[in-house]
Amino acid sequence: MTRDDTDFRPETWALSDGKQGMVNQCLGLAEALGVTPSLRQLSIRQPWRSLPPQLWLAPLKSLAADSAPLTPPWPDLLIATGRQTVAPAMAIRRRSGGTTFCVQLQNPGVSPAHFDLVVAPRHDRLSGPNVIQTHGALGRVSPARLAEEAARFRAGLGDLPGPHVMVSLGGDNSVFRMTEAVIDRLGGHLRQLVADTGAGLLVTPSRRTDTALGNRLRAMLRDLPHLWHDGQGDNPYLGWLGLADAVVVTGDSVNMVSEACATGKPVFVVDLEGGNAKFARFHDALSRDGLTRPFRGRLENWTYPPLDDTAMVAKAVRDRLAERSA
DSSP: OOOOTTSOOOOEEEEEOSOHHHHHHHHHHHHHHTOOOEEEEOOBOTTGGGSOGGGOSSGGGOBOTTSOOOOSSOOSEEEEESGGGHHHHHHHHHHTTTOSEEEEESOOSSOGGGSSEEEEEGGGOOOOTTEEEESSOOOSOOHHHHHHHHHHHSGGGTTOOSSEEEEEOOOOOSSEEOOHHHHHHHHHHHHHHHHHHOOEEEEEOOTTSOHHHHHHHHHHTTTSSEEEOOSOSSOOHHHHHHHOSEEEEETTOHHHHHHHHTTTSOEEEEOOEEOOHHHHHHHHHHHHTTSEEEOSSOOOOOOOOOOOHHHHHHHHHHHHHHHHHO
């Protein structure tokens, strides 16, 4: 692989299982590097799908019929994230004879030595000479992108009063549960916030938000000034992040909390039922570093340098590619 410092555009693949949060991490890093990757969504057959990566004896034969192909010529740069991509990424690096620079996002569950670079959030407590620790998840939020998306959606706010508070809703996952009690508490806190400040709310449910619980919250907000994205039309998520004066986000998603913190705006985290030690470390670190506070129905203002893990990782990738090709 050769490199011209003034115009280097490595052939890049982005491997994921197709979940939007995973895809966004890969795309965020690729965009920060200035490359347009070939998106490869993997679909894995059994028994490989249920096995740990160490036991995939023939990873490139594990693909289901509807999976993106993994055949040469191999890329210069491979960006992969998610458990199902670990063994295929390792296999591509081996098959390429080491010419493919392999970046694995998130803790792969195997030795980092199998990759050129591993990017893992610090709450995973993974370390090594080729490991970069981040505050949270990589993503596509940048000042330029927020400004661009805010301009697109500004007119849609109409006469919604300010300050504008975005409410980003997640839902159940393997460790958290969004319940009626959580929704009722959140709705009450949002009503208190609007009563105290006159704020206008920008509410964005996610794919994981239970429909009945979403409707329950929507009913609680029906007489308040707010906009609710119902999934129709263009997704205003990034635009509303750019337009908001503060963000209220449920704590079940590292991605959503990380994206909110990338704005540099006050971020209030809503507790859900459940959790585990890793999530506790994640939230404790952001709170300790002054990025987030718990949401209790009050609007506070504070500042901090926007979370910029993606740009930091992109620089590390560029530097290591430069060292390789020097």
